Amino acid sequence: MTRPESPVFAHHVRVRYAETDQMGVAHHGSYIVWIEEARTEWMRDRGTSYRQLEESGLSLAVTRVAVRYRKPARYDDLIRIETRLSELHPASVTIEYRLFGPADGRAAADLIAEAETRLALIGKDGRPMRIPQDLF
């Protein structure tokens, strides 16, 4: 079911030098790692440690990822990532992300990218399992 009202969680990452490329901006693959970090912190904020989830034998496997790049992120920029639950189905969860560049005081921060990941819960037997309603 779609959850347009689900609360937003904000996390920040600072662009690392190793994450830039010779175009002089953050490489587009870096965003995948940033939103994964944001998702981990969002889960922690909601009371679920992904580390403990894995230690209990379960895991969340990414089955789809999509990113739309609007403006570049630059080295040393502090990027704000807003994470929210988008859809929760018995067999998958969709999470949305909005990435914002640094605010410069005068103007609001720019939306630099939007992303979406779909995840499946994998059980101890290595197969997808029903997602408990209270996991997220």
Added chain:
Amino acid sequence: MTRPESPVFAHHVRVRYAETDQMGVAHHGSYIVWIEEARTEWMRDRGTSYRQLEESGLSLAVTRVAVRYRKPARYDDLIRIETRLSELHPASVTIEYRLFGPADGRAAADLIAEAETRLALIGKDGRPMRIPQDLF
């Protein structure tokens, strides 16, 4: 215009140890780098060196990426990536990728992932420019 008949170019990458994660499979972010390498080799095969393109002051910026993961890729697997032009518009080009796991002799190789990237051509002034029909 959509080009369902455009030819397919095959490139192989071997999964690096550094590309795995503790789930014991290739991290989902690694695919972004693999398809970028496949795209470079596909362009070279079509007569366009991306390196020379950049040296001439132009660049191709990724504006969208989407990956659908079907089966895991494992360390040391030789992954076959099929690249083809999907859509060519004046301001963007869409490229499709199909990734296959190693064939095991008896059976056909598994389709492990599908991906799509949209790129814009950026001119010397840093702005998007019209894509020449003969670039791809």
Added chain:
Amino acid sequence: MTRPESPVFAHHVRVRYAETDQMGVAHHGSYIVWIEEARTEWMRDRGTSYRQLEESGLSLAVTRVAVRYRKPARYDDLIRIETRLSELHPASVTIEYRLFGPADGRAAADLIAEAETRLALIGKDGRPMRIPQDLF
């Protein structure tokens, strides 16, 4: 000249999932990126923004790196990195790092790795230049 008394700056990084490998620990290459981030924050703390340094046309090129791994770093661990100036020569600066795993309350945090980088200052002409004494 060696500076055994130079002050230590502490920075923390949390191990990302993408930084683990299938051995179930952080990949040894990740440490290179962590100490680069620590170095940037150490410079910022000392009043030098590496970003501004590059924007002024200069850059610091890594000419040597060495890491000694003592204990593994694990996913989600908060790693403490202690950075300090080790040697400052006219043409190079050597920086030392000590990495510590998470303290568990009862015991002191473990030293998990030691590292060292040597850097040269590259001028606007692309050549090494004398390092100003007040840069660090």
Added chain:
Amino acid sequence: MTRPESPVFAHHVRVRYAETDQMGVAHHGSYIVWIEEARTEWMRDRGTSYRQLEESGLSLAVTRVAVRYRKPARYDDLIRIETRLSELHPASVTIEYRLFGPADGRAAADLIAEAETRLALIGKDGRPMRIPQDLF
């Protein structure tokens, strides 16, 4: 025991776009991943699949890495990596690497970097074990 006469194995990697940074050259951390790939192919050439080694419950943990950077590697360069056994002790093996840039026809390829890794063999119990003489 030091083995100055041990044979050299050559492997090539092509610098990926994602491996560059905004200095316009390959990021120094990329070399760690390249020499790991070279080491895997060197072992395969000598009859040991690292993948099979891990599947048998053993693993090689990197305990030290050192890289000396001499000249930059650039995007799309085909880098030649020469790998050879340097020292084989009961509890560790040291492997040396020499990296060369692309030959340009007229001149010999430049030595762009030298590296060294020390590895320990980890047994099924997670502890270092004696390295069999025939492993390398």
